Amino acid sequence: MYRVQNLKKTLLIFLLILSGYNLKSQNLSTEIEFIDYYFENGSPLKWKIVNDTLVISLLPDYQRETLNRQTDHWYFKIMGKRDTRIKLTIEKMLPDVYNGRPATDWWNYKTGIPCYVSYDNKIWQPLKTTTLPGKEIFLEFTMESEEVYLARLPVYTTSHLNSLINRIKDTKDISVFQIGKTPEKRPLEIIWLGNPGAKNQIVLRARAHPWEPGGNWVLEGLIDEFIRENGKGKFKNFCFSILPMANMDGVVRGMTRFNVSGMDLNRTWDKAPDSLLCPENFAFENYIKDLIKKGKPPVLVVDFHNDDKGDIHLTKRDKKDVQFIQNMQRFEKLMREHTSFSESFRYAWSDDGQPDVWTINNGLYSRCKLESFVYELNANWITGLGKIPSATDWKVIGKGLLYVFYEYYSLQK
Ligand SMILES: [Zn+2]
Known part of the structure; x- marks a missing residue:
């Protein structure tokens, strides 16, 4: 017994010396x-x-x-x-x-x-x-x-976007067209899903901030599910206009927040965007204005982001707007049923309609009377799943989100 213990001790010392040697x-x-x-x-x-x-x-x-x-x-x-x-x-x-x-x-x-x-x-x-x-x-x-x-996060670059576009562009009820160019002349393309004359025009944008790829993965999930289910005529009353990568120059250059002219694509929406400094927003707003002119104003505009919290930020509204509150409660319930969303809908109230920060949703509501919100996907943790997010987790959110839109607008009076 004594000898076995001695042997173990010798072995341990030997291993310690060996590991010390390795470290050195x-x-x-x-x-x-x-x-x-x-x-x-x-x-x-x-x-x-x-x-x-x-x-x-x-x-x-x-x-x-x-x-x-x-x-x-x-x-x-x-x-x-x-x-x-x-x-x-x-x-x-x-x-x-x-x-x-x-x-x-x-x-x-x-x-x-x-x-x-x-x-x-x-x-x-x-x-x-x-x-x-x-x-x-x-x-x-x-x-x-x-x-x-x-x-920092599961990478999504223009290579991913190009392979998505090549994969889907010849699919039934999908088209891809250019609405403008970035400051570095990269094409800004809208992916169109569904029936252009549909009653429910939903406009989705991702990647205003280059470090935040979550929205790109969500949109891939939504698009894939649309293609899978579209044959049954389910989405005939819907048209989705998707600008998947607003700040494309910033993504290519590995930037964090601003575009190459130093503009924040989710700020200064109180006024029409500058066509030279901020052509990404200029083209996007013109596209939305065209829909309005055609008598097809979007029923909803969603801007996807990543942050450390994961909330949905609603537009600053009048507190007496009971219909708005009821609508958002119904939307929130569907989000919790169809996706892993478990965070909060953040309301912002005002008497004068003047938001503190002119994010896209506040600008589009104030200037064009459009319903809009900013969806911040938590970059570090999906509470509803109890895990660190993966690209697949975000794609699954996109799939669920398609049914949130479908149920919310199909059943709306
Ligand atoms: Zn952001």
């Missing part, structure tokens, strides 16, 4: 070959190796005329030796500035900011991170291959 033998400077972010949607960054930790510093993008800046997107590839143990911190090179004030809470989401890892640049697995006192995000993992991609 790894030198990150020689194990890592290169950090590559020179591809579409790759995030501008600086990198260095300090005390065997890879330190990534992300660059912000800036809003025109204000001191606002934001840094929330990362997407890069680590190239190095397989089986390397990577210790990594991700930091913002400059603190964010939001509404003219320094923001402090961007990395401090209570369940932790996930970092998505992929070895094929297609399938993304979330890793949990911890936030260090200096507000850096920290994570540690072993490289299972010589190349590993890291991203």
Whole structure:
């Protein structure tokens, strides 16, 4: 018995020496070959190796005329030796500035900011991170291959969008057409599902903010379900006009929030958009105005975003608008029945109709009398499913959302 215990002790000491030797033998400077972010949607960054930790510093993008800046997107590839143990911190090179004030809470989401890892640049697995006192995000993992991609969220670029369009464009009741161009002359295309003369015109937009791909995945799910069910004539009273990637330049360049002219596509909707600085909004608003002119005003406009909370933000309304409250309660009930939505519908009341922030929904209601809301998908956690979101989870929300629209407008008096 004594000898067995002694043997175990010797073995343990041997293993400890071996693991200590291994730790000492790894030198990150020689194990890592290169950090590559020179591809579409790759995030501008600086990198260095300090005390065997890879330190990534992300660059912000800036809003025109204000001191606002934001840094929330990362997407890069680590190239190095397989089986390397990577210790990594991700930091913002400059603190964010939001509404003219320094923001402090961007990395401090209570369940932790996930970092998505992929070895094929297609399938993304979330890793949990911890936030260090200096507000850096920290994570540690072993490289299972010589190349590993890291991203803030499951990546959706113009390549994904182009393959979606190529896949669906010849399908019955679907057409794709250009409504304008981005500042860098990329085509802004509307995907049209359903019957153009239909009573229920629903307009959907995603990716006003480049770091927020959730809406793209939701829309893919909605489109796929539409195609699957459309043959039965179910959606003959519906037409969906979808602008899937409003801030396409920002997505290509791996930016966080603004367009390449420094405009926030979900702000300053109190006035008509500037055709040169903000052609994405200019084209989108003209498209909506054309629908109104044709006597087919949208019954609803939804703008998809990602944030740390996951609420639906309703337009600022008169508190006495009982019909509006009843409608939204019915919509909310359907959302909870058909999707994993479990967060809140945020009402905003006013006596003078003047919102504090001129987001798209407030602008479209105030200037065009259209019903509209901003749907923020929680980027870190889907409470209704109790998990970190995946692209598939968001597609399933899109599928459910199609039936929310269908039931809400089919059964409306
Ligand atoms: Zn947003």
